[in-house]
Amino acid sequence: MRHPWWMSGVKFACQSNCGKCCDEPGGIVYLSKHDARRISSSMGLAVEEWLERDCQRTLDGRYILKSRETDGICIYLSEQKTCQIYENRPQQCAAYPWWGENLATDRSWRQTKQECPGLTAEDAITIDGNTIKIHVLADRQSTKGFRKW
Numbered sequence: 001m002r003h004p005w006w007m008s009g010v011k012f013a014c015q016s017n018c019g020k021c022c023d024e025p026g027g028i029v030y031l032s033k034h035d036a037r038r039i040s041s042s043m044g045l046a047v048e049e050w051l052e053r054d055c056q057r058t059l060d061g062r063y064i065l066k067s068r069e070t071d072g073i074c075i076y077l078s079e080q081k082t083c084q085i086y087e088n089r090p091q092q093c094a095a096y097p098w099w100g101e102n103l104a105t106d107r108s109w110r111q112t113k114q115e116c117p118g119l120t121a122e123d124a125i126t127i128d129g130n131t132i133k134i135h136v137l138a139d140r141q142s143t144k145g146f147r148k149w
C-alpha cells in the first residue's frame with residue numbers, strides 16, 4: 001500500500017498565544033474515554049461530575065466539550081486565547097492540525113495551511129510521519145467518541 005503524502009514529514013510549530021484552532025464558533029471537540037478520565041482527575045472531579053459540568057452531547061449522543069453560550073467557543077479558551085487545560089487538553093486538540101479531515105485532500109490541506117500559522121511559521125520543524133500517524137489515529141478515536149460512561 002502507498003504511504004500517505006505526509007509520511008515523509010511536514011513542517012509545523014504550534015505558535016504560542018495563537019488559539020486559532022480553538023477560536024472557532026460552533027467548533028466541536030470530541031472526547032475519548034481516556035480524555036474524560038485524565039481531565040476530570042486533573043480537576044479533582046469524578047468523571048460523571050465532570051461530564052455533567054463541562055460536557056454536552058451531540059445529536060447522536062457522543063460526549064463533547066461544552067461551548068460558551070455567548071459565542072459558541074470552547075469553555076476552556078481564555079481571553080488571552082490560551083487553553084486553560086493545555087497540559088491535559090483532549091487528544092483531538094493535541095492532534096491538530098493532523099486531523100483526518102484536514103489531511104484528506106489537497107484542497108482541505110490548503111485550507112488548513114491558511115488557517116494554521118504553525119504550518120508556515122519560520123520556526124516550524126519537520127514532524128515525522130510516525131508522529132503524525134499517532135495523531136491521526138488519536139483524532140479518529142476521539143471522533144468515534146463514547147456515549148456511555
Ligand code: SF4
Nearest residue numbers: 022074076077083093
Ligand atoms: S480544550 Fe483547550 S485546546 Fe481544546 S478547543 Fe478548548 S481551549 Fe482549545
